[in-house]
Amino acid sequence: MNSPLHTNAVSRRRLLGYLGLGAGTLGLAACGGSGGAGGTAAGSGGVLTGAELAAEVEASVPNSSLEFLVEPDFPSVNGSTPGYVTMPDPLVDGVSEVPGSGGSYTVMSPAWWTSPPGLGDNAYYEAVNEELGATLEFQVADGNSYADKVQTVLASPKNVPDWMVIPSWNIPPRFVEGVGNVFQDLTDHLAGEGILDYPNLARLDPAAWEYSMFNGRIYGLPYPSELVTDAVFYRRDLFEELGVEPPTDAESFLEVLSEITDPGANRWGCENLWNTAQLMYALPPTFAERDGELVHRFEMEEFKEAIIWLTKVIESGAMHPDAVAGNDGAAKDRFESGQTLVMNDGVGGWHEALARVRPSNPDFDQMAMDLFAPDGGAPTLYRGAPVNIFSFLKKTDDEDQVREMLRIADWCASQFGTKEFDLLTYGIEGTHFERDEHGIPQLNDQGRSEVTSTYQFLAQPAIVNAKVQFPDYVEASSEWMARQSEHVVDPLFYGIQIQEPAEFGSLGQPLDDLVVDISRGRKDISELDAAVENWRTSGGDKLREFYGEFMA
Structure with missing residues (x-):
């Protein structure tokens, strides 16, 4: 569970200093910092270090590891994305129980491709929602003009959906000034021992959680970035x-x-x-x-x-x-x-x-x-920022709803090698894909129309290159990034979530x-x-x- 911040002491000191934390804490420990009610992680009696977090998660999930479930065919080099050209067999369960409890939620998400059919006309949505035990209804918008859509929606809080995906490059000016008025503060749910209720989310690099903090509190659920973006x-x-x-x-x-x-x-x-x-x-x-x-x-x-x-x-x-x-x-x-x-x-x-x-x-x-x-x-x-895309939950007083949505996010963050990852990536066999002579799923026309990244934008495990249907691509891209990794350096403010004041918005x-x-x-x-x-x-x-x- 090593974080790039572990090896970047300067960036780490800057981040912890900005959050008002001591140098002895890292990862979700930062959730106890300034900017929110209370100064300690809920339920933990204090802040939690990255090492303690890793140990608690390892102990809480029998026969699991913070490492990948499946050994990659192309291992990571200097933080490059590991690659897979074969499907694991058998697949395992990423979660032990159905995450949803019957809730129904609207989700706004971008697409840089033709928008898929909506709920009621999309077998992929229906299949995933059934596994979730909840209904997610996506409002898919053109990714090329998504920044305008985000600002329009945020300008009218009554129009904010239950769950909202915002790419890091579409975070609007003055976001930090109003984030707590619109979106749910997740700190007390995820800090300290609270993260143990969401073991897949707990496996994420602490740097991803640090980057998902605004005003010193966790508001974003992360879609981790790659070393080279x-x-x-x-x-x-x-x-x-x-x-x-x-x-x-x-x-x-x-x-x-x-x-x-x-x-x-x-x-x-x-x-x-x-x-x-x-x-x-x-x-x-x-x-x-x-x-x-x-x-x-x-x-x-x-x-x-x-x-x-x-x-x-x-x-x-x-x-x-x-x-x-x-x-x-x-x-x-x-x-x-x-x-x-x-x-x-x-x-x-x-x-x-x-x-x-x-x-x-x-x-x-x-x-x-x-x-x-x-x-x-x-x-x-x-180096790319720790998080590429965030998702945010609309602010609510219904704590059961927040926990249900976090369980759904945890389900979506299941690793490669799990049944959940397989369903999100390929849909239903016979409906969205067929297996070739090597057992590799190949999407058909319906799969290409319906199966998209909508659910995966809500939360994502550590990035892997698992496009096994394109083995030549996996090999080429994994080896390409490994070669580039030799030349990667941290930008000056790596890992620090900096929101420039609105006065600089058009500077x-x-x-x-x-x-x-x-x-x-x-x-x-x-x-x-x-x-x-x-x-x-x-x-x-x-x-x-x-x-x-x-x-x-």
């Missing part, structure tokens, strides 16, 4: 067909993009590669510490160099015209149809693309590039807009320095002071 993908099948090798530095990247571009064949080199440029030039999420000072990404020379590189990509004509125009919503469609051959995306998009395209194009081969610095040297990659927008204007040739790079100075005087220096408080 973003990748630069290319169509390996089409690269091989064209006789082109992947690039190895910034200059050869430009050459490759130009070489594979052929508008006459309806083929362009890439989608919008601004995220790729930021990865390549090792720009941090916010601030980095240089010579004892906090320096924002906007102030770094690498920021300017990344813009210049992106400008060269567009000037070469290699970026698809729709991407140049800002139409990124159809980027995956263009990439998957072969109109573009390079794009950046989250690593979760890799297997999702295979599931969409392989049934009609078995030769489709999406591959992630080994990342590199602009000069071709080793890259610097920043960076002028510079984001300027990146677009410069790279599209509407403005000159010489305008960047003045814009950065304006950013400083308009609030950037105050933002630096705010982040400086977390340096103590």
